[in-house]
Amino acid sequence: MIEDLTAERLRKKLKYDLDTGHFYWRRKWASGCRTDKPAGGPDCNKGYHVIKVDGRRYYAHRLAWLYTFGSWPLHYIDHINQDRSDNRIANLRPATESENSCNRIGMSASGVKGVYWTDEGWATMIQKDGKRTWLGKFQSLEQARITYNAAAALLHGDFAKPND
16 A cells, blocks of 8 residues: 655654654644644544544554654554554554454354354364364364464464464
8 A cells, every 4th residue: 555644744743652652743733633632533433543644544553653664564554462542663563464364353153263163063263364274173162262272373473362
């Protein structure tokens, strides 16, 4: 994705607090813009924080990356702790679409990510880069959960989101 906003322009308009992940307007640009309150607000549909700069809406996590590193991320930005409103640079990392999906808190009807009930017992599978891997059938939900967690650690690495 090609973005129009440059790091230089962003830094002229906003300042970024590394400790909180909040952006603040450097000066009052228009009515409603305050320098003492975080800029922007929540995107009601997705839970991300958005900020309008030069008439265009941007996700704050992508702005944090641009502000800190001087260039737009090539793909996705993953929120390590899964909190879409936590835009501290320490909580952000570049990711592919597949890596970003691995870190989601996905639930099945069983309440355990990657585990579901069949007529023959609990079954589990895992996915990476669009490819599903069958992990087996188990007598207990706990056995299936442990198996999924082990596979996620191997397959997803740092992006694994195990079932606690």
